[in-house]
Amino acid sequence: MFTKDIYTARRQKLQAGVGNGLVILPGNEEIGMNYRHNTYHFRQDSTFLYYTGINRPGLVYILDIDNNKEIILGNEPTIDDIVWTGPLETLQQQADKAGITQSGPLSALQPLLDKALSAGQTIHFTPPYRADTTAQLSGWLQIPYAQVNSRASVTLIKAIVAQRAIKSAEELAEIEKGVNTTAAMQLAAITGARPGSSEIEVAGKLQGIAISAGGNLSFPTILTVNGQILHNHFSETIMQEGQMALCDCGAETAMRYAGDLTRTFPVGKRFTDTQREVHDIVLQAQLAAIAALKPGVLFRDVHFIACEQLVDGLKGLGLMQGDTKEAVAAGAHTLFFQCGLGHMLGLDVHDMENLGEAYVGYTDDLKKSTEFGLKSLRLGRALEPGFVVTIEPGVYVIPELIDMWQAKNHLPQFINYNKVNAFRNFGGIRIEDDFVITGTGSRLLGNPLAKTWQEMEALK
Amino acid sequence: MFTKDIYTARRQKLQAGVGNGLVILPGNEEIGMNYRHNTYHFRQDSTFLYYTGINRPGLVYILDIDNNKEIILGNEPTIDDIVWTGPLETLQQQADKAGITQSGPLSALQPLLDKALSAGQTIHFTPPYRADTTAQLSGWLQIPYAQVNSRASVTLIKAIVAQRAIKSAEELAEIEKGVNTTAAMQLAAITGARPGSSEIEVAGKLQGIAISAGGNLSFPTILTVNGQILHNHFSETIMQEGQMALCDCGAETAMRYAGDLTRTFPVGKRFTDTQREVHDIVLQAQLAAIAALKPGVLFRDVHFIACEQLVDGLKGLGLMQGDTKEAVAAGAHTLFFQCGLGHMLGLDVHDMENLGEAYVGYTDDLKKSTEFGLKSLRLGRALEPGFVVTIEPGVYVIPELIDMWQAKNHLPQFINYNKVNAFRNFGGIRIEDDFVITGTGSRLLGNPLAKTWQEMEALK
The missing domain is CATH 3.90.230.10 (Creatinase/methionine aminopeptidase superfamily)
Structure with a gap:
């Protein structure tokens, strides 16, 4: 990872670039090759990586511009995970390295989005390229599966492109x-x-x-x-x-x-x-x-x-x-x-x-x-x-x-x-x-x- | 591939094992790593491979037991595909090697399934392990996305397991x-x-x-x-x-x-x-x-x-x-x-x-x-x-x-x-x-x- 200042500055620039609404950046999930648990090598979404640096499946980053809040959501490793995969950093430890001070369980996501939807906030997301992300966005945001792509935010896309195009x-x-x-x-x-x-x-x-x-x-x-x-x-x-x-x-x-x-x-x-x-x-x-x-x-x-x-x-x-x-x-x-x-x-x-x-x-x-x-x-x-x-x-x-x-x-x-x-x-x-x-x-x-x-x- | 007789015998045994209804076996699709066209190495679904031997994305195999028919559906390579990826076998050429005598375009799938559904045929499929397959089955068979898994056919699963467990x-x-x-x-x-x-x-x-x-x-x-x-x-x-x-x-x-x-x-x-x-x-x-x-x-x-x-x-x-x-x-x-x-x-x-x-x-x-x-x-x-x-x-x-x-x-x-x-x-x-x-x-x-x-x- 780069330093936390770099990720923080990137997210501040994103906030300024998008201007208002709520940005949701889902990270990538594991994908089964020939059955669910025999997975391809994990590849994090590049935009998620650009703003958080966290290379782990099952996370969602939320930037609520209207309320000047950000949070990263994901499930913490269980004791079973530790027995099977060894000691793991907590999500907050990983978030800290990116300068994100708030984290929570995935179960907090739907209430948060429901609140944003009922408050009439504009929800910004990028066009998904995997079916699981499309299904997630469809469920979370109550958008028919076939319409998810066309509802992607051009404002968000342009703000991200303006940043990622210029390499530091x-x-x-x-x-x-x-x-x-x-x-x-x-x-x-x-x-x-x-x-x-x-x-x-x-x-x-x-x-x-x-x-x-x-x-x-x-x-x-x-x-x-x-x-x-x-x-x-x-x-x-x-x-x-x-x-x-x-x-x-x-x-x-x-x-x-x-x-x-x-x-x-x-x-x-x-x-x-x-x-x-x-x-x-x-x-x-x-x-x-x-x-x-x-x-x-x-x-x-x-x-x-x-x-x-x-x-x-x-x-x-x-x-x-x-x-x-x-x-x-x-x-x-x-x-x-x-x-x-x-x-x-x-x-x-x-x-x-x-x-x-x-x-x-x-x-x-x-x-x-x-x-x-x-x-x-x-x-x-x-x-x-x-x-x-x-x-x-x-x-x-x-x-x-x-x-x-x-x-x-x-x-x-x-x-x-x-x-x-x-x-x-x-x-x-x-x-x-x-x-x-x-x-x-x-x-x-x-x-x-x-x-x-x-x-x-x-x-x- | 094995010989066409082997695949034909396997499918005949499957037909006898399931007994009635219509079996749909979707092959796997390409999956984007970090964008749609930058794909993981293609891995065909193992059951699809077991019955057809065809190692190519975007195919669906249908075995209509009630009407004693089988067909493989998929889109043929276009002239653009040939310019970009070289000469390719047609789907029927590939199907022939598996002893499947009928093939057709993917556009034929929905009418075929609609007919089966309206005729009250039992549709058999295995539990999907990828989101894109789940979304396909959900759309084709008019099953809510979240219910696809639970609607998988135990009859089909048992028939497949009985065959695949014994190695030739x-x-x-x-x-x-x-x-x-x-x-x-x-x-x-x-x-x-x-x-x-x-x-x-x-x-x-x-x-x-x-x-x-x-x-x-x-x-x-x-x-x-x-x-x-x-x-x-x-x-x-x-x-x-x-x-x-x-x-x-x-x-x-x-x-x-x-x-x-x-x-x-x-x-x-x-x-x-x-x-x-x-x-x-x-x-x-x-x-x-x-x-x-x-x-x-x-x-x-x-x-x-x-x-x-x-x-x-x-x-x-x-x-x-x-x-x-x-x-x-x-x-x-x-x-x-x-x-x-x-x-x-x-x-x-x-x-x-x-x-x-x-x-x-x-x-x-x-x-x-x-x-x-x-x-x-x-x-x-x-x-x-x-x-x-x-x-x-x-x-x-x-x-x-x-x-x-x-x-x-x-x-x-x-x-x-x-x-x-x-x-x-x-x-x-x-x-x-x-x-x-x-x-x-x-x-x-x-x-x-x-x-x-x-x-x-x-x-x-």
Whole structure:
């Protein structure tokens, strides 16, 4: 945990940001994998963690702004719990560390909410992403289950996003810890991937490293020789000489701050010449995007800078043609780069995603595009000092997509389909690092990790 | 997957076992860790897997016994899914492998259930253990959310338990795969635990091994120098010379059959003399229990055999005294062995736990005791050929429990409190292996793993 002053200041800022009403932040519960008591590893809700630091299931935090009161509710460990799970801190001991002076049993929650409802207080909550939280809010607040999500408080969402988007020095230090563990995972992947090893074998080791560092994975690992399949994770596939492996992985620290890095490297000792060329193209796109990071710049424009670099590179290979800016404006690059350049990073790997992209990545004035490619850009708004973002351009050659485009002869002025078809089994390359926006530009988070094809080949 | 004949035969047997009505088996859904799309690893419901073998979220299996029809419902992959996740089998292709000839979209579910409800068919479902399944059943069947659990079908539960309790040859082969991966995890723990290493460091490696073998953990790993705390998992605790580490871990295979083994071993190269003596006592209890395994014997009686062995051993150490059988009858052994001797093992590590211990571990005639100790015995009923069980006696010295008993001078005729207090920081030892009940006795599942203190010291 951070110091109690940090949590107290965060909650005071939240109180000021929301202005009035009553805020209810339910923490997460344990969830059964295949029966109730065989649970997944416990993951606290990130917003609950941000304001309380308490990493324990079964809690609810209430901030009654109208009456200037706060309380944390949960059940105390019983003597049975102590026999079975050892000595435990009381809830108040945990609350004290967050500067919350009042605690009580869960049974106090319903009367408290009933009183707030009958007094006509506005109740603020965030959109739930788990069914158990939805059921709880439905019961507590007498809202039909299907309507809970739509009754979430935009005022609360905006106040939370305004705070969590700007990372403090101590948060940056935690994220860097997560990034450095992630870098250790990447090194294990680069050195561990060999002709004859399986994807699962390497992916297993990476999760082991994340857990051994005191946290866990920040998201399910992607480790695949089919890097062009964007949401592929890992399988029993045996990796072969001549293939590239794409590894997109992340550790979260014990405090649940995330790292997120991607490298694409040869399974054997060397890339092929073509793989080296495309890797260089992606690297140039990443470097151009990084150079453009500074406060005030729209991240959407940084995305376009990367897209233009990709198009220039792909023109060099003969896969694309025509005017670069016109090609990007027409979306021709999305045959190879179907997704967005990056996203915010923090307590969530897609930071605050459950609060809604419209508030996290965009603003009331800058709405997300619905076009193919741009609809997958999670972040578009102007950068501010303290934002933490990933920069992760890529080139993905997806046979099914080529066939779809070619069938309707889509954008032939920019796409050289003959050349592209010769490339249809190329695969995919992505390069990703994490950055904080500073007062004048950006700073790489974590220790530098091998990135050029030369540096990665040197590790094999 | 097994062959389609196996799944077809299982469903035919289910149909005969339930007799009439309509059975609905919802598969599991993806669950968000910290936002909707950042999911835990997918774990299919074990009963759904038992009857269909299909390891994919978002499906519902319907067996309409009254009309002798079956269908599997779920949404087909879209072209977007294929672009993002690669070529996917259709639902009917997957269903075919299980011998299910009819499939349809999820939108067909509600009309089908409405028709069954209005025709007055009995709808059978098992008690849900996840909130999203509860909410689904509540909506589909028009049952208030809070009443779903109590409306589960005892007929269906009993029919499923009767089938799943008896493991076939191909299931035993899968369980043995899981046990052998678990043994590899144990070897890594025994050799990896060293003075100066942390619990998380070793625990992380074990999860890596389980994933690398193509499955995952069958339950959250217990790896701790505080083995007396029964539900301790692992922490950043640094292990020290002179301590013992207790490792209770399991792998599940790609088909989701579980292994479950426990070893307790020295952190350094050798046990102390006292640790060796207590380890021998636990081992003798385990061997006595194993020798007693055969069809027709109540598992509760096997439990008592182990308890008596433990008491005999503890009397030898001077910790207990008096007549052994009387001591066990009075529950005096529960100061050191607070839990049960074992449980069924299969697609769940506590097999079928969500179906209810009253049906899985006990019968209408043999109910579970509510006494301390026995209330934690998950299995009591008569053994049958094909049952797979764990045998896991232990000695756990829990200071808080000693203090509670001594404060009320509980059973002083059997407990030598002076001696016990000298032992209060001893810790805990458990030894666990997995067995199938054969026609005449039992058979160890998996390859033998180092078990005596001599064998374990030899590995250090």
